[in-house]
Amino acid sequence: QSALTQPASVSGSPGQSITISCTGTSRDVGSYNLVSWYQQHPGKAPKLLIYEGSERPSGVSNRISGSKSGNTASLTISGLQAEDEADYYCCSYAGSRTFYVFGTGTKVTVL
Amino acid sequence: QVQPVQSGAEVKKPGASVKVSCKASEYTLSGYQIHWVRQAPGQGLEWMGRIHPHSGGTNYAQKFQGRVTVTRDTSISTAYMELSRLTSDDTAVYYCTIGNDADAFDIWGQGTMVTVSS
Numbered sequence: 001q002s003a004l005t006q007p008a009s010v011s012g013s014p015g016q017s018i019t020i021s022c023t024g025t026s027r028d029v030g031s032y033n034l035v036s037w038y039q040q041h042p043g044k045a046p047k048l049l050i051y052e053g054s055e056r057p058s059g060v061s062n063r064i065s066g067s068k069s070g071n072t073a074s075l076t077i078s079g080l081q082a083e084d085e086a087d088y089y090c091c092s093y094a095g096s097r098t099f100y101v102f103g104t105g106t107k108v109t110v111l
Numbered sequence: 112q113v114q115p116v117q118s119g120a121e122v123k124k125p126g127a128s129v130k131v132s133c134k135a136s137e138y139t140l141s142g143y144q145i146h147w148v149r150q151a152p153g154q155g156l157e158w159m160g161r162i163h164p165h166s167g168g169t170n171y172a173q174k175f176q177g178r179v180t181v182t183r184d185t186s187i188s189t190a191y192m193e194l195s196r197l198t199s200d201d202t203a204v205y206y207c208t209i210g211n212d213a214d215a216f217d218i219w220g221q222g223t224m225v226t227v228s229s
């Protein structure tokens with residue numbers, strides 16, 4: 001099972017919006033509404049941002065949103081802030097043989 | 112949910128085994144799946160396996176089948192991940208994380224660095 005495909009890097013200026021894509025297959029992203037997104041700052045553990053494709057845990061900023069279309073999930077960060085500079089990973093449930101597959105990761109840079 | 116607390120860094124020789132612990136609350140261990148995810152230096156996240164709260168049953172990524180064992184000791188609210196036949200490719204930070212009902216990883220431990228070097 002290959003990793004989900006994410007762009008290696010995305011950048012934006014403060015206040016702008018950016019979108020990170022996460023492309024899988026019909027065996028993972030396309031089959032389950034179980035895509036989650038994580039933010040990871042250098043040297044820190046990942047933090048859950050989105051689950052079930054578009055749901056935010058309590059405490060996560062409403063500048064963060066998620067969506068899915070077909071085999072591709074997306075994470076949008078609006079009103080970009082310096083603190084958003086981090087690595088972002090998607091993850092999808094992939095059935096009872098593979099279980100979970102992560103994305104390749106995207107480095108977000110705030111210009 | 113309280114953050115799980117993991118054991119400290121380890122240095123192992125090739126061919127050895129390592130066992131990493133993850134202390135959670137009694138409530139967490141009995142009610143939630145505990146997953147193990149690793150991250151090699153400069154690389155992405157990789158799911159390794161999980162243990163179910165009620166049955167204690169386990170599931171593993173195919174890549175690690177036969178080499179990884181996830182267990183728990185409910186009397187001390189601690190989960191474990193043991194990885195055998197270590198190679199330099201196993202050098203990574205190993206995280207335990209609590210799964211939620213939506214198959215997402217809710218709360219993460221602080222990570223345990225495992226270095227495999229001769």
